[in-house]
Amino acid sequence: MSSSIYHFRSVxxxxxxxxxxxxxxxxxxxxxxxxxxxxxxxxxxPSGKLHMGHIRNYTIGDVLARYKKMxxxxxxxPIGWDSFGLPAENAARQSGGHPKTWTEANIASMRELLxxxxxxxxxxxxxxTCSENYYAMEQKIFLDLFDRGMVYRKKSYVNxxxxxQTVLANxxxxxxxxxxxxxxxxxxxxxxxxxxxxxxxxxxxxxxxxLEGKWPDKVLKMQENWIGRSEGVIVNFKIVGSNRTIPIFTxxxxxxxxxxxxxxxxxxxxxxxxxxxDLDAARFIENCxxxxxxxxAFAKAEKDGWKTHLYAxxxxxxxxxxxxxxxxxxxxxxxTGAVFGxxxxxxxxxxxxxxxxxxxxxxxxxEEELPYSGEGRLINSSxxxxxxxxxxxxxxxxYIEEIGAGEGxxxxxxxxxxxxxxxxWGCPIPIIHCPSxxxxxxxxxxxxxxxxxxxxxxxxxxxxxxxxxxxxxxxGEEAVRDTDTLDTFxxxxxxxLRYLCPDYSDPIDRDIADAAMPIDICIGGVEHAVLHLLYAxxxxxxxxxxxxxxxxxxxxxxxxxxxxxxxxxxxxxxEWVYPDEVRRDNNEKFIDRSGKEVIEYSAEKMSxxxxxxxxxxxxxxxxxxxATRLFIVSDxxxxxxxxxxxxxxxxxxxxxxxxxxTFNLVFSELGVQIGGSNSLLKTTxxxxxxxxxxxxxxxxxxxxxxxxxxxxxxxxxxxxxxNESLRFAFKNFIKALSPIAPYICHEMWKIIGETTEPLxxxxxxxxxxxxxxxxxxxxxxxxxxxxxxxxxxxxxTSEPILEAMAVTLLEDSIQKxxxxxxxxxxxxxxxxxx
RNA sequence: GCGGAUGUGGUGAAAUUGGUAGACACGCAAGAUUUAGGUUCUUGUGACGAAAGUUGUGGGGGUUCGAGUCCCUUCAUCCGCACCA
Numbered sequence: 001m002s003s004s005i006y007h008f009r010s011v012x013x014x015x016x017x018x019x020x021x022x023x024x025x026x027x028x029x030x031x032x033x034x035x036x037x038x039x040x041x042x043x044x045x046p047s048g049k050l051h052m053g054h055i056r057n058y059t060i061g062d063v064l065a066r067y068k069k070m071x072x073x074x075x076x077x078p079i080g081w082d083s084f085g086l087p088a089e090n091a092a093r094q095s096g097g098h099p100k101t102w103t104e105a106n107i108a109s110m111r112e113l114l115x116x117x118x119x120x121x122x123x124x125x126x127x128x129t130c131s132e133n134y135y136a137m138e139q140k141i142f143l144d145l146f147d148r149g150m151v152y153r154k155k156s157y158v159n160x161x162x163x164x165q166t167v168l169a170n171x172x173x174x175x176x177x178x179x180x181x182x183x184x185x186x187x188x189x190x191x192x193x194x195x196x197x198x199x200x201x202x203x204x205x206x207x208x209x210x211l212e213g214k215w216p217d218k219v220l221k222m223q224e225n226w227i228g229r230s231e232g233v234i235v236n237f238k239i240v241g242s243n244r245t246i247p248i249f250t251x252x253x254x255x256x257x258x259x260x261x262x263x264x265x266x267x268x269x270x271x272x273x274x275x276x277x278d279l280d281a282a283r284f285i286e287n288c289x290x291x292x293x294x295x296x297a298f299a300k301a302e303k304d305g306w307k308t309h310l311y312a313x314x315x316x317x318x319x320x321x322x323x324x325x326x327x328x329x330x331x332x333x334x335x336t337g338a339v340f341g342x343x344x345x346x347x348x349x350x351x352x353x354x355x356x357x358x359x360x361x362x363x364x365x366x367e368e369e370l371p372y373s374g375e376g377r378l379i380n381s382s383x384x385x386x387x388x389x390x391x392x393x394x395x396x397x398x399y400i401e402e403i404g405a406g407e408g409x410x411x412x413x414x415x416x417x418x419x420x421x422x423x424x425w426g427c428p429i430p431i432i433h434c435p436s437x438x439x440x441x442x443x444x445x446x447x448x449x450x451x452x453x454x455x456x457x458x459x460x461x462x463x464x465x466x467x468x469x470x471x472x473x474x475x476g477e478e479a480v481r482d483t484d485t486l487d488t489f490x491x492x493x494x495x496x497l498r499y500l501c502p503d504y505s506d507p508i509d510r511d512i513a514d515a516a517m518p519i520d521i522c523i524g525g526v527e528h529a530v531l532h533l534l535y536a537x538x539x540x541x542x543x544x545x546x547x548x549x550x551x552x553x554x555x556x557x558x559x560x561x562x563x564x565x566x567x568x569x570x571x572x573x574x575e576w577v578y579p580d581e582v583r584r585d586n587n588e589k590f591i592d593r594s595g596k597e598v599i600e601y602s603a604e605k606m607s608x609x610x611x612x613x614x615x616x617x618x619x620x621x622x623x624x625x626x627a628t629r630l631f632i633v634s635d636x637x638x639x640x641x642x643x644x645x646x647x648x649x650x651x652x653x654x655x656x657x658x659x660x661x662t663f664n665l666v667f668s669e670l671g672v673q674i675g676g677s678n679s680l681l682k683t684t685x686x687x688x689x690x691x692x693x694x695x696x697x698x699x700x701x702x703x704x705x706x707x708x709x710x711x712x713x714x715x716x717x718x719x720x721x722x723n724e725s726l727r728f729a730f731k732n733f734i735k736a737l738s739p740i741a742p743y744i745c746h747e748m749w750k751i752i753g754e755t756t757e758p759l760x761x762x763x764x765x766x767x768x769x770x771x772x773x774x775x776x777x778x779x780x781x782x783x784x785x786x787x788x789x790x791x792x793x794x795x796x797t798s799e800p801i802l803e804a805m806a807v808t809l810l811e812d813s814i815q816k817x818x819x820x821x822x823x824x825x826x827x828x829x830x831x832x833x834x
Numbered sequence: 835g836c837g838g839a840u841g842u843g844g845u846g847a848a849a850u851u852g853g854u855a856g857a858c859a860c861g862c863a864a865g866a867u868u869u870a871g872g873u874u875c876u877u878g879u880g881a882c883g884a885a886a887g888u889u890g891u892g893g894g895g896g897u898u899c900g901a902g903u904c905c906c907u908u909c910a911u912c913c914g915c916a917c918c919a
Contacts, residue, residue: 005871218838222914225837230918250919263919301917334918341919347835348917413918529914622872635846635859641912643846648860650872655859657872701847705858712858780854785900787854823899829853833899 006660008624011747015118018758019742022120024074026501026512032074033515039065040496042524042532043080043129046106047087050113052564052606052632052644053525055616059629060561060638060700061523062119066739067695069120070764076516077120078499080127081107084135084426085488092425093456099425100450103130113617117625118742120760125499129491134498135427136445137507138491143430143441144546150196153439156418157267157332160188165458166422167192187289193420193429193484197538201227201412203552204537215558216639219529226530228413233397234336235406237262237312240321246270246312249335249411253400254392257381258342258363260353262312262324263305267332274308274326281306281326288328303352304328315405316382327352335411347371364389417535419487424452424460426485434472434479442481443473459483492532493539497549508548518553521698523638526560533558559698562641564632565603568612571596576611603643614644626741627653633700633740655708656744659737662715663748666726675720680729683713685771691736692767700740707736732765781806782831783814799824806830 029036041061044054058079065077081103088099095102107128114121127134145151159168163181167190178185197204205227208220232251239246246262264271266288275282284306305325314320322340329348330339343353343360350371353360363384364376378384383399384392400406420429430442449467452460461467461483472479494507500516501509517540524532533555540554569577569590577592582600584590590598606613619628631652636642687710694703714729721729731752738745738759749759774795779802781789789809793802803822807814814834821833 216839218914221838225915228918232919248919252919303917329917329919331918336919339919346919348919411918526913637847640847645846645860648846651860653872658874661874702858705848708858778854782854782900785853785898790854821899823853825853825900829900831853831899 006657006744008626008656008743012116012118012625012743015743015746015758016115018746019118019120020115020123022077022758022760023122023124024076026509029074029076029500029512030515035073036076036516036520037065037068037073038076038496038516038519038521039068040519040522041079042522042528043082043492043495044110045085045087046081046083046103046110046128048106048109050110050616052614052616055117055628056564056632056638056642057523057525057561058114058117058119059632060559060698061521062117063629063633063700063739064521064695064698065120066742066760067764069760070735070739070762072763075120076500077122078125078127078496079114079119079121079123080125080495080499081110081129082488082492082495083107083128083130084485084491086423086425089423089425089454090456093454098450098452099454100130103128116620117616117629120742122499125502127495127498127502129427129488129495130425132445132447133503134491134495136447137498138427138486138494139430139444139446141494141507141543141548142427142486142490143444145195145542146431146441148546150199150542151419152194152196153191154194154416155189155191156194157187158190158192158418160186160190162186164456167420192418193482194416195419197417197535198412198414200538200541201229201414203541204414204534205229207537207541207552210553211555211558214556216526216560219526219533219558219560222529223534226414226534229410230413231410232408233400233406234409235315235340235400237315237322237340239324240311240313244270246324246338247336247406248338248340249409250340252342252345252393253396254378254381254384254387254389255342255345255363256316256340256396257378257384258344258361259314259322259340260343260359260361261341261349261356262322263327263330263339263341263352264308264324265330265332265337266326266328268326268330268337270310270324271326281308284326301328303348303355305352305356307356315400315403323358325352325356333415334413344370345373347373417487417489419490420482420484421487422459422462422483423485424448424454426488427491428461429482429484429486431482432470432472432479433482434475434477436477437472437474437479440472440474440479442470446481461485489531489535493535494543496536496554497540497543508543510549513548514550517549517551519555521557521559522555523559523561525563529560557698559638561638562636563605564642564644566606566612566614566644567603568601568610569598570601571598576609578611579614605641606644619649623649623653624656624743626743627656630656630704630741634704635701637701638698655711656741658715659711660744660748662711662718663730665718666714666723666730667752675717676722677717677720678722678725680714680717680721680725682771682775683710683717684729684732685768686774687713688732688736688765688767689769689772692764695739704740707733707740710736735759735762735765777827779806779827780829781809782829783810784833785831788813795827797826799826802826802830806832 039061041057065075069075083103088103091102092099142151161168161178161181161183163183164178168178168185177183208223211220230251232249233253234247234249236245236247266285271285275285305327308324308326310324311321312324314322341349341352343349343358344362345364360370361380362370363378363381364372365379366372366374366376375389378387378392384395387395397408428446428448430444430446432440432442434440449464452464454460468481468483470479470481496519497508497513500512537554541552543549544552566579569579569582571577571592573596577598581593582590582598590600592598631649634652635648687706690706691703694706710733714733717726734745734748746759755762776792777795778790779793780787791805791809802824818834819832823831
C-alpha cells in the first residue's frame, strides 16, 4: 500500500515546466474572437515576495483560465509587473544599489514561484512597466493626450513634505505627517500635470449602468460617489457698490429666500485680494490652512469665519444685503469656492449663523426642528410659496435664467487627475520647457538615465548633471526637460492592452485589441475599486476616442476577491509572534517558543507588522501546490474574506491522497471486478452538470463541494460498479478536478495513457442533459407547512397520484374529513392543510 | 453625519431563487484495524429530549397552504466616503 502514497514533489517538478509553456498566438485570438476569454488578474507590484493574497488571486484566475480552455475558449491569460514606484527607490537608497537591479531581481524570484504554482500564464506576453519598451509607448499615449488638450499644466495645492522635498499623494499623508519623514505636511501651490479625466465624468458615470450585475454593487456605488454628479445652478451675486459678481454654485436654489450670508473659501481670489491689505484677513486665512489635515478632523472642525466689509445684493428681495464672510468650511475645489448660507436648511450654515448671530429664516414647512434639510412645501418665499422643494428648484432656476442672474449647471466631485510626481523611478514626462516656445513635446523615447544618485531627498532627475539640458526641438535653443515622472497608476491604466501586443511598434495593435477586448473577468482586491478601476475605464474610453481601439468598453465581470486573514498572536512582552511559533501548553494556554504566554487575536488581514503571515513557499514545501490551490479556493466564496486554517489545509492534502489511492485501485491492472452496476454513468452526468454550472458562475467553493461529492459517489461505487463504469466516472472526475489541482490530474491522465498533451487541451466533457437528471425524486409531505414524512417517487409523477400517496401515508394520523385543502408542487411537496 | 453591505451549527459554508434548512468540508465524540512517512475505515454530530417529539436561519411583526428567501420594523458587525454647498 505504501506505493500508493502520492509523492507530490516529483510530480509537481515534472509538470511545472510544461505548464509554463502555455501560449496563445495573436492569429489564434483573431480566429476565435467569437469564443475568446480574457481573464485578467491585476498585475502585481514586484515587492520581492508573493503573499497568500496573490496566491488566492492567481489561483482563482488560473482555475477559470483552465476551465475555459478545456471548454474550448481561446484563453488570454497574461501576467506582468507594475514595476515603477517608490519602494524600489527606497530599497535602492538603503542598499546603495539601483532601483532597476532590485526590481529585476524581485521579478525573477516571483516569476519562479508563479511557475511553481503551475499557473497557466502566457509568458511570452509578460510585460514589465519599467521596461523601455513599455514606458516609451506610454509616452506616446501621453503626448497624444497632450496634443488633444487632455493633459495640461495647472498650479494647484499639493501635499508637500519639507524634509523629503517632494509632493506626497493623499494616501501618503498620515494624520497630517509625511509617512516617511514624519514631518508636518504643508499645502503648497505647485505647477503640476493633470489629466482631464473630468471631461469623461458623464461617460464614466453612464458606463456604470452597463456594469450593473457584472460588477459588485459596492464598487459601482463607490465609483458613482467618487464621480459625484450634482445638478444645480450657478448664481452670480453682485457685490454692493462694485461691478464685480461672485459666482456661487448651489443644488438648493429652492432655499434662496432663506439666505442670510455668503461665505468664501480661504483660497478664493477675493479672499486673497482682501488679505493683501488686511492683516486680520491674512491671519485668518493662514490659520485655516494650519488646522486639521485629515479629512475627518477637517470635517469635524468648528465652523469659523471672518467677516469682510463686503456685502452682496440679494437679487430676490429689493434692498436685502448679504454679509460676505471668509469661512473655513468652504472648499475651493468644489463648485465655485463660494456658497450662500441658508441656516434654516443646512446644518453647517445653521452652526455658522448661530455663532455669528445671522438671521435664520425657515422657507420649507416641516414639523421637524431646524436645521431641516428634507423635502416639504415652500413658505416665506414669494412666488415659490406652496411649491414642493422639487418644483421650487425648477421654478427658481427658470427665474434666475430669465433675469440673467445665472444658469443651470451640473457639477462633479471628480477632480482632474494629478499625474506628476517628483520621483526618479517612473516614466519620464516627455516634455521640454523652452524659454521661447514654452511647453514642447519631446522626441520620444525619453529614457531614464541610469547613472543616478538616490539619496531620498528630492527628485534625482532634477539633480542629474546633464540629463535635463537639451535643445528645444522647435527652435533649437537651450531648453530643459520636465523632470517629473508619471504617477504609477498611469502604467496600470492600460497594461491589459499592451499584453496583447507586447513587442508592437505602436502602443496598441488595434486589430488584436479589438478581438481580445473587453476583458471577460478581472480579478483583484477591492482596494482598487475606485482609483485604478476608474483610471483604467477612463483610459479605454480616451484611447477609443484617439483611435487606438474601436470600443470604449473595458471590463465585463469584476471579481473583487476577499482578503486572506489569519489570527494574530502577541506575547506577554507585547511582541507579535508568528503563528507557527505558537504552541499550547499542558494547561491549554497558548505559549510562544520561549514559554511566554500568548494572547490570540481574531483573524484579520495578513500583514508583516502583526506577523500573522504564512509564506506560500513554506506551504508548498509541506503540502504541495495542488493541496494549496485546492485549499485556497475551497469553502469560502472568492469574494469573501478567507480565514487561514491549517486543519482545513491538511484536509485538502488528505483528499488528494485519497484520490490517488482510489485512482490506483480503479486503474490497477486487474481492475476491481466486484460489482455489476452501471449507475455511475448517470451520476457522472449529474455531477458534471452541477460542477460546470458552479465554475461558470465562479462559485469555486461550490464547484469543489460537488467535485468531492462526485468523488464520494465513485468511492462508494468501488464495491458495486463494473470496471468500465468506474473508469468512465473516474476519468471525468479527473477532468472536473484538473482546473483546481492540475498537477495530480495531469499525472493520473498521463498514467492511464489518455494523452501526453496537457489536460488543458482536452475538451471539457460533454453533458448529456437527459442523463443529468435524477429519475426519482423525494417528495416531502407537510401538514400545515410542517414536514411530516417523505417518500420516493418517479420524476414527474402526476399530482393526483402524489396526493393519493401522501394521504395514504398519513392515514393513521390524519382523518380525511379534516382536510381543508391540499397544495401540490410537482416533484417537491404535498402540503395538507387541516 | 452620509452611503453600501452582511447576520444560518463549535468553524468555513450550502439551499434548485417562495417548497424537506445545514449539502460539501473542518472540528469534535465513540468504535474498528495495530497504524511507519502527515494513518485509514465505520458511525454519530443544530439545540432540547431516554424516546415519540418540540424547537431552530440576529430580535420583533406581517404576507402566504408554506418564509433563511418577500414586506415593515429593530439591533449588531464590517466596509467605503466624509464640511461636495
